Each structure stands twice: as structure tokens, then as C-alpha cells.
Amino acid sequence: MISFTLSPQQKQMKELVHWFAKHEVRPIALEADRLGRVPDEWLEKVNKMGIQLNASSFSGGRAPSVSDKKKEKKEREGNRIAVIAAEELAWGCPAVALSLPGPGLGGPPVQSSGTPEQKQRFLSIFTKDEPRWGAYALTEPEAGSDASGIRTTARKVDGGYVLNGQKIFITNGARASWVVVFATIDPSLGRAGHRAFVVEKGTPGFTATRTVQKMGLRANETAELLFEDCFVPDDNLLGGEELYSANANRPSGFQVAMKTFDSTRPIVAAMAVGIARAAYEYTLEVVKREYPRQGRLYYEAAELLAEAEQEIEAARLLTWEAAWKADIGEPNAMEAAICKAVAGKMALHVCAMCLELLGPAGLDGHLVEKLYRDVKVFDIFEGTQQIQRLVTARRLYAPYGVHV
Amino acid sequence: MISFQPTEEEQAFFQVARSLAVEKIRPAARECEKRRTVSADLIARVNELGLSALELPELWGGLELPLLSQAIIWQGLSYGDLGVIQGLPGAGEASSLFRLSSEHRAWHRYREIAKGGQWPTVAWVDEAEQKEPLKQPIRVRRRGSGYVVDGVSSPVRLASKADWVVIAARDEEETVLLALDERVWEIEEGDIRLGLLASGIARLRFAEVYAGPEQLVARGPEADAWLNRVRARNQVIEAAKEVGLMEAALDYTIEYTAGRKAFGQEIAKFQGVSFTIAEMAFACRGAKCLVWQAASAVDRGDEQADGFAWRALACAHRSLRYVTDQAVQMLGGHGYVQEYPVEKWMRDAEAQVMLYGRERDWLIRRGEQLLSERKERVAP
Numbered sequence: 001m002i003s004f005t006l007s008p009q010q011k012q013m014k015e016l017v018h019w020f021a022k023h024e025v026r027p028i029a030l031e032a033d034r035l036g037r038v039p040d041e042w043l044e045k046v047n048k049m050g051i052q053l054n055a056s057s058f059s060g061g062r063a064p065s066v067s068d069k070k071k072e073k074k075e076r077e078g079n080r081i082a083v084i085a086a087e088e089l090a091w092g093c094p095a096v097a098l099s100l101p102g103p104g105l106g107g108p109p110v111q112s113s114g115t116p117e118q119k120q121r122f123l124s125i126f127t128k129d130e131p132r133w134g135a136y137a138l139t140e141p142e143a144g145s146d147a148s149g150i151r152t153t154a155r156k157v158d159g160g161y162v163l164n165g166q167k168i169f170i171t172n173g174a175r176a177s178w179v180v181v182f183a184t185i186d187p188s189l190g191r192a193g194h195r196a197f198v199v200e201k202g203t204p205g206f207t208a209t210r211t212v213q214k215m216g217l218r219a220n221e222t223a224e225l226l227f228e229d230c231f232v233p234d235d236n237l238l239g240g241e242e243l244y245s246a247n248a249n250r251p252s253g254f255q256v257a258m259k260t261f262d263s264t265r266p267i268v269a270a271m272a273v274g275i276a277r278a279a280y281e282y283t284l285e286v287v288k289r290e291y292p293r294q295g296r297l298y299y300e301a302a303e304l305l306a307e308a309e310q311e312i313e314a315a316r317l318l319t320w321e322a323a324w325k326a327d328i329g330e331p332n333a334m335e336a337a338i339c340k341a342v343a344g345k346m347a348l349h350v351c352a353m354c355l356e357l358l359g360p361a362g363l364d365g366h367l368v369e370k371l372y373r374d375v376k377v378f379d380i381f382e383g384t385q386q387i388q389r390l391v392t393a394r395r396l397y398a399p400y401g402v403h404v
Numbered sequence: 405m406i407s408f409q410p411t412e413e414e415q416a417f418f419q420v421a422r423s424l425a426v427e428k429i430r431p432a433a434r435e436c437e438k439r440r441t442v443s444a445d446l447i448a449r450v451n452e453l454g455l456s457a458l459e460l461p462e463l464w465g466g467l468e469l470p471l472l473s474q475a476i477i478w479q480g481l482s483y484g485d486l487g488v489i490q491g492l493p494g495a496g497e498a499s500s501l502f503r504l505s506s507e508h509r510a511w512h513r514y515r516e517i518a519k520g521g522q523w524p525t526v527a528w529v530d531e532a533e534q535k536e537p538l539k540q541p542i543r544v545r546r547r548g549s550g551y552v553v554d555g556v557s558s559p560v561r562l563a564s565k566a567d568w569v570v571i572a573a574r575d576e577e578e579t580v581l582l583a584l585d586e587r588v589w590e591i592e593e594g595d596i597r598l599g600l601l602a603s604g605i606a607r608l609r610f611a612e613v614y615a616g617p618e619q620l621v622a623r624g625p626e627a628d629a630w631l632n633r634v635r636a637r638n639q640v641i642e643a644a645k646e647v648g649l650m651e652a653a654l655d656y657t658i659e660y661t662a663g664r665k666a667f668g669q670e671i672a673k674f675q676g677v678s679f680t681i682a683e684m685a686f687a688c689r690g691a692k693c694l695v696w697q698a699a700s701a702v703d704r705g706d707e708q709a710d711g712f713a714w715r716a717l718a719c720a721h722r723s724l725r726y727v728t729d730q731a732v733q734m735l736g737g738h739g740y741v742q743e744y745p746v747e748k749w750m751r752d753a754e755a756q757v758m759l760y761g762r763e764r765d766w767l768i769r770r771g772e773q774l775l776s777e778r779k780e781r782v783a784p
């Protein structure tokens with residue numbers, strides 16, 4: 001039955017995460033932006049509370065073990081709960097949310113393609129008392145949107161592979177305990193040559209060369225990674241040799257990367273919704289409090305706020321639809337692309353409308369000003385809006401046999 | 405629980421509606437437009453399938469379906485042609501009023517005349533709120549125990565075919581809801597050329613028409629309460645029809661651009677085209693979500709349901725204009741000529757948007773509602 005109300009479990013999660021976002025995240029948001037990092041004590045505190053960022057299935061607690069995942073499959077609410085939680089966290093502060101300990105974007109590929117042993121080895125570290133991070137490294141200086149064009153090489157040697165190459169813009173990349181790294185065993189094979197490795201921090205030849213300064217999301221670390229004759233044992237090839245030999249002609253490594261997007265794009269969309277909602281709610285309160293009742297300004301504000309609310313709601317429902325499809329086990333690549341494209345664009349528009357309503361006063365150490373800087377990248381990472389249009393159009397034209 | 409899965413019954417209804425839309429309605433649309441009326445066999449087919457009684461009370465032999473199911477069905481039907489759908493005779497917008505006040509004595513005669521699933525056609529004239537700056541609203545004055553109605557309505561659909569007219573207007577003090585059933589009006593066809601030409605759009609002129617007490621349906625707060633509920637229900641249904649039309653325009657454009665070649669390849673392969681198609685799909689899907697959400701809020705009796713309906717209609721209006729305009733654009737010169745359906749769809753879309761209220765008005769209303777809300781709502 002079509003329904004847009006939350007199940008008791010969804011509702012409970014929303015309230016819980018909202019409480020956390022309001023009382024723990026929001027209060028440090030502006031300061032973390034100014035400092036350019038999230039304070040260590042805070043990270044330790046929330047880690048002890050059991051709050052983590054796990055993009056594949058937000059649990060509100062420790063990363064799910066293998067058996068948890070089975071349970072979740074039965075209930076099939078995991079994706080919906082994840083987007084609900086992501087919206088609330090980003091409502092608190094997207095930069096702080098992305099800095100929360102946990103496997104982050106590295107979680108989904110390990111969950112979906114790792115061997116049982118790899119899942120155990122890489123995900124169990126998040127049950128430790130000190131904060132730990134995972135990361136996901138696909139983008140390279142010469143390959144962003146066109147992920148098939150990566151140049152980082154993986155040369156087969158006795159007992160493992162040797163990686164050479166550079167990755168850029170990697171979220172939590174320098175602090176991560178391990179990074180899922182995409183590389184190619186032979187560039188001439190194209191996508192079929194792609195492999196995904198888990199590279200652990202401290203592996204010789206693997207260094208985080210620098211972190212970049214950004215327009216927004218300043219409290220969150222974005223790193224460049226360098227691989228120089230970096231030896232990675234066979235055991236760290238995600239899914240093991242079988243995954244690739246079983247599908248000799250299929251581009252599995254590339255698929256690992258792409259499949260990840262079907263679950264992470266709705267999360268990114270949900271975060272954009274949360275950011276837009278934060279800006280909207282803040283501005284709504286200001287207008288209620290400070291605008292003269294009635295009169296031209298008041299009606300203009302009413303219209304802009306309603307427009308913002310409408311756009312937020314539409315993007316949220318599209319996000320829920322993508323998550324719902326994933327939960328019922330249907331292919332959701334198009335819905336994931338649609339919600340990401342709509343939410344990314346919507347959120348910037350809403351933040352801009354809110355800044356307009358706040359006027360120059362909004363420039364001064366202001367939450368909405370920060371959200372505006374933060375939100376732009378949500379239209380860029382995890383696939384730009386152009387790439388989402390491409391994915392959508394491809395699927396719409398597929399029945400007509402036209403490849404766009 | 406969040407779910408986008410229609411029930412089996414809704415899916416079955418949708419299939420029936422879609423098939424009718426594609427196999428019967430769309431092929432007949434141009435002819436209906438030319439004759440400015442819906443052909444008798446289409447009407448018969450719609451009645452046969454019970455589609456004219458979706459909203460009517462069960463007590464009257466109607467289906468009294470949940471609004472969400474109706475939204476899905478209208479969406480399916482309008483995929484054929486909105487001009488035809490808006491011209492289907494029957495109770496129209498008044499259905500919701502009948503449903504809410506099914507035992508009211510004002511409807512006794514209406515029910516008597518209705519035989520064999522043929523519901524007399526009702527034109528719905530809602531002038532209880534000043535919506536148009538360019539027009540004098542219809543005047544209603546008390547006289548004795550009845551009312552006198554005077555003035556010319558805005559163009560409304562079904563006007564030229566109406567057996568009955570339901571008028572919502574204001575007298576000196578309050579809202580009055582009247583049912584007129586004796587052809588006490590004159591039809592002013594005017595020179596309407598934009599769109600929805602088969603829908604019987606016209607103005608109705610009332611020259612000092614007297615309506616007796618038995619024709620008074622409600623007044624004051626009772627009339628306002630009914631009207632608010634009727635409006636919300638109809639706004640959702642109209643928005644659902646708009647979604648159906650935009651889906652038609654989108655699908656048609658996808659198929660056309662997949663086949664049309666220029667510069668040595670299918671034009672779909674140019675991103676200026678395929679990205680526009682993606683944008684059109686985003687607009688359709690977003691509007692559909694808001695319409696379904698508003699419908700389910702009305703069904704649940706959510707206190708915000710009217711605000712959701714405004715929001716859905718505002719979004720549908722904007723999306724409809726965008727999608728039908730782009731459909732014409734993507735067909736180029738072929739889009740502008742009448743051998744292809746998209747020029748008609750764009751005209752119909754614009755006429756529809758004009759009939760059902762300005763996007764900006766709905767937004768301002770919703771905005772005022774939001775600004776007067778107090779509490780923080782975290783989990784609905």
C-alpha cells in the first residue's frame with residue numbers, strides 16, 4: 001500500500017538521530033567550520049555513545065556484523081532507515097556528519113563484495129573504543145566522472161599486488177584505518193581490468209600527501225593519497241580472486257564501484273535534503289520572529305518559504321522511493337540517480353532562497369551561510385548532476401535501443 | 405511505513421485506465437477537440453467502466469474510492485488526453501460535495517434524474533474567494549427566505565453542457581452554497597481557443613436569478629467547511645490529471661527523440677536533448693510523489709491535508725508547464741504543428757493551469773500556513 005508515514009522503527013530512528021543532531025552536532029557546527037576540523041574529544045565522546053556513519057546501513061550503533069545484515073534483509077527497512085538518519089545528521093551539520101567515525105563510504109563495497117573473512121576483519125575494527133574511519137578512493141586527477149578511466153595500476157606479484165598511482169578528494173582519506181582503492185590490472189582491458197583493494201593505513205608505499213582546503217564542508221577532511229610501489233596482499237583484494245575469475249568477462253571491479261552508488265546516492269540525496277531543511281527551518285523561524293506581519297515582504301517570504309518546503313518534500317519523497325526500491329530488492333539505479341540529481345540542485349536553490357530572505361545579516365557567522373557553502377558539493381560528489389542525468393536518460397532510452 | 409507500492413486493486417484500476425487512455429482516448433482526441441465535445445461512444449465506455457462514479461457516495465451507487473486510488477486512476481486516464489478527460493460529463497467537481505453531504509435534501513432531485521449510471525452534468529462555479537483580479541465576482545443577495553444570483557462566472561469546464569450548476573459565492577456576510585437545476589443561466593461560449601476545447605469551457609450568466617431555500621446547500625461556517633474539503637479533494641484530483649498529461653508528454657518525447665535523426669545520429673544522443681528528457685522525468689516524478697502524498701494525507705484526515713494539496717497543485721502546475729513546453733521544443737517544428745499531439749498538450753496544459761488557480765497563490769497560502777505553525781515536527 002502506498003504510504004508516506006513512518007513505521008514505528010523508522011520513527012524511532014528519526015527521533016533518536018534528530019535528538020543527537022540537535023544536542024550534539026549542531027552546537028559544534030559553526031566552531032568546527034571555523035577550526036577546519038571536528039574536535040578529537042567530541043569524536044571520542046560520540047564514538048563511546050556508539051554513533052557511527054555507515055553509509056550502507058545506518059545502525060545508530062556499531063557497524064553491523066554479517067549476521068546483522070541477514071536480519072536486516074528480512075526486515076528490509078535498512079535503506080529507508082539509512083536515508084532517514086542521514087537527513088537528520090546532515091540537518092545537524094553535514095561536515096560533522098561526514099566526519100563521524102565509521103566505515104563511511106568504504107562500508108558498502110566491503111559489505112556487498114567482501115568475503116566473509118574480509119567483512120569480519122575490516123568491519124570489526126569499528127567496535128573498538130577509539131574512533132576509526134573507513135574511506136572510498138575512486139577519483140583520480142584524470143578520472144572523476146569517468147570512473148572507467150582510472151590509471152592507478154595493480155601489478156600482480158607473488159602473494160599480492162603492487163599499487164602505483166594517485167587518488168584525490170578522498171573523504172576522511174588521511175585518517176582512515178583502511179581505504180577501498182580502485183585500480184586497474186591492465187588499462188587496455190578497460191572496465192574489466194578494474195579491481196578493488198582494501199589498503200590499510202601504514203602499509204609501506206601508501207601515504208596521504210595532503211588535505212585540501214574547500215569552499216565548504218571545512219570541518220571534514222578531504223585528502224590526496226599516493227601509492228608508490230605499495231604492496232597489498234591477495235587477502236586484501238575485495239571479494240578475492242574468485243569474484244573476478246568467476247566473471248572473467250565482466251567488469252566486476254567497476255561494478256563494485258557502481259553498485260556502491262545505488263545505496264550511497266540516496267544517502268547523499270538525503271543529506272542534501274537535511275541541509276536544505278536546516279536552512280529552511282532556521283529561516284522560517286527568523287521570518288516568523290522578525291518580519292513585519294502582512295505587507296509585501298511578508299507575502300514574498302511566505303511564497304519563497306512554501307516553494308522551499310515544496311522542493312524539499314519532493315526531493316525527500318524521491319529519496320525515499322529510491323531507498324524503498326532497494327529495500328524491496330528491485331533495481332534502483334535510476335531512482336538513485338534521480339533523487340541525487342533533484343536533491344543536489346534543490347538544496348543549493350533552497351539555501352540561496354534562505355540567504356536572500358535573511359539579507360546581509362545572514363553573512364555574519366551564520367548557520368545558513370555555512371550550509372550554503374557546504375551544500376554545493378552535494379551536487380558534485382557521488383556523481384555530478386550531469387552524470388545523474390546521463391544515468392537517468394540512459395535508462396529512459398534503453399527500451400528504444402538507443403544508447404545515449 | 406514508507407511505501408510506494410500501489411495495492412493490487414489500484415494497479416488493476418490503473419491498467420484499465422491506461423488501456424482506455426491509449427487505445428480509445430488518445431486516438432479520438434483531435435476529433436473531440438474539433439467538435440468541441442467528447443464523442444458519445446467514449447462517454448459510454450467511461451460510464452460502462454464506472455469511471456464517472458469514482459468519488460460519488462456509495463449510498464448513491466458510486467464507488468466512493470479513497471482519494472489516492474482516484475488520483476492513480478485519473479493519472480492513468482489523463483495519459484490519453486486531458487482535453488477529453490475534462491470534457492467527460494457527469495458530476496465533475498461536485499462529486500466531492502455529494503460525497504460529503506450525500507443525504508442533503510438539495511440532492512434529492514439530482515438523484516432522481518440520475519438513471520443507469522448517467523449522472524447529470526454539473527458545472528462547478530466557486531467564486532467564494534476572489535481569485536481573479538480582472539473580474540467582478542458573482543453577486544449573491546438575500547431575498548426573503550432565498551437568494552438572488554447575479555453576474556457572469558469565470559470560464560469553467562462543463563459549463564456548456566451543464567444540467568446543474570453548483571455555485572459557491574459570498575453574500576454581504578458569509579459564504580453561500582447554492583444548487584441551481586433549471587437552466588436558469590445563459591451560456592456565454594466566448595472565443596476560447598487556448599486549450600481543453602472539448603471540455604465545454606464557457607462562462608455562465610445569471611441575470612437576477614432567484615434561488616429558493618430548498619436550493620440552499622449550506623451557508624456560513626458550514627459552507628466554508630464543506631468547501632475547504634471539496635477544494636482540497638479536487639485540487640488533488642486535478643493535480644493527478646496534470647501528472648497523467650505530463651507523463652504522456654514525457655513518454656511521447658522519449659520515443660520521438662529516440663527515433664529522430666540529425667547530424668548523423670539519433671538526437672537523443674545529444675546531451676542538450678537527453679538531459680532535457682532527464683529533467684522532464686525529474687519534474688514528473690517529483691510532482692507525482694507530492695500528489696500521492698497529498699491524496700494519502702486527505703484520506704488519513706491529516707490536519708495539514710489542505711496545505712499538502714496546495715503544495716501538490718502548485719508543483720504540478722509548474723511541472724506541467726515545463727514538461728509540455730519542453731515536449732514541443734524537443735520535437736522542433738514538428739512540435740508546433742497539429743500532426744503531432746504535443747502542441748495540443750501544451751495548450752491544454754496552459755488552459756488547465758489557468759482554470760485551477762495560480763501557482764503563486766497556492767504557495768503564498770501554504771507559506772502563511774507554515775508561518776503560523778508553532779511546534780517542531782520531527783517524525784510524522
Ligand SMILES: Cc1cc2nc3c(=O)[nH]c(=O)nc-3n(C[C@H](O)[C@H](O)[C@H](O)COP(=O)(O)OP(=O)(O)OC[C@H]3O[C@@H](n4cnc5c(N)ncnc54)[C@H](O)[C@@H]3O)c2cc1C
Pocket residue numbers: 105136137138139141142143144145146168169170171172214217222377380381382383384385386387390675
Ligand atoms: C569534498 C569532496 C569529497 C569527495 N569525496 C570523495 C571520496 O570520498 N571518494 C572519491 O572517490 N571521490 C570523492 N570526491 C570526488 C568526486 O566524486 C568528483 O569530484 C566528482 O565525481 C567529479 O569528478 P571531477 O572532479 O573529476 O570532475 P570531471 O569529471 O572532470 O567533471 C567536470 C565537469 O564535466 C562534467 N562532465 C563530465 N563528464 C560528463 C559527461 N559525460 N557528460 C556531461 N558532463 C560531464 C561534470 O558534470 C562536471 O561538471 C570528492 C569530491 C569532493 C569535492
